[in-house]
Amino acid sequence: DQQVKQNSPSLSVQEGRISILNCDYTNSMFDYFLWYKKYPAEGPTFLISISSIKDKNEDGRFTVFLNKSAKHLSLHIVPSQPGDSAVYFCAATFSGTYKYIFGTGTRLKVLA
């Protein structure tokens, strides 16, 4: 049973435009969510996170939105750059625990 899902395996976006990556989860007890970026042959790199008490968190070009009623979060990248091309994983966890549940990943390709 996949508790965290990323239904789009891949996404292509023109440079300078907005990239929107989506993530759905089933367990309403999750209270903390994270986005990681992964380049080939490298480990995941932490990007941005959000607590369930918020609905938005922004860090530079990256904004994460959380819709608890829909059990949905999204990552917006504006403007998209070719260096953003990577696989993006969302992860959900319970605060105070160690276990992350990762989504299946979305491969983003930003076209120059």
Next chain:
Amino acid sequence: DTEVTQTPKHLVMGMTNKKSLKCEQHMGHRAMYWYKQKAKKPPELMFVYSYEKLSINESVPSRFSPECPNSSLLNLHLHALQPEDSALYLCASSQVLAGGPNEQFFGPGTRLTVL
């Protein structure tokens, strides 16, 4: 130093070999993790050490044996592996915050091939 390092980067081993993967961090983190990642799949948690004690073992076969010699080092000893164990093995570390989020920092991984 905000880096998690892992050695070796690549490892090829036979099913009868014994080998070890190593992970090191100097961020003062007291939780360290081993993950396994197969191609086109998300990372799967294997083990968690907290304050050098094993906190979580996700029902991992005994042919994988973790060890945490000190707060900066984490090893994964491998013995009698199967070809299906071929994967990217990722190490991560985090602070230990009671009730708080524990953002994990990942190393680059060891690409393991079992022949």
